[in-house]
Amino acid sequence: MHYSTQVKPITHLKAHAAEVLLQIAERREPMVITQNGEAKAVLQDVASYEETQETLALLKLLAIGNRQVEEGKTSSLADVAERLHTGIQS
Structure with missing residues (x-):
């Protein structure tokens, strides 16, 4: 995606x-907002923002x-299965 078309x-x-x-909601593309010729902010629809956060x-x-x-903080499959079975958490 080229943001240059959305400036x-x-x-x-x-x-x-x-x-x-x-437009932003329909296209689901962010828009770059400029101030005095410099990029200052990006405007994005909520659904895209939530997906990005996830x-x-x-x-x-x-x-x-x-x-x-x-x-090296690992456990064997047998240890994990045993903890899940007994309900013990580490």
Whole structure:
């Protein structure tokens, strides 16, 4: 996706806020808002934002898991199965 097609000055946002929000929701593409010619903000629909946050949370869990493996903080399948069966947590 090329964001260069979705770059608008803040004056456009001020003058066409309802239209911009509708466009963002329909296209599900973020819009870069500029001020004095510089990118200042990214406007995104709520559904896309929520998906991004869920993806980041999953990536964080994967990173934590990878770090634990590197640190040797692992358990055998038999140990995990036993803990699940008996309800013991570590």
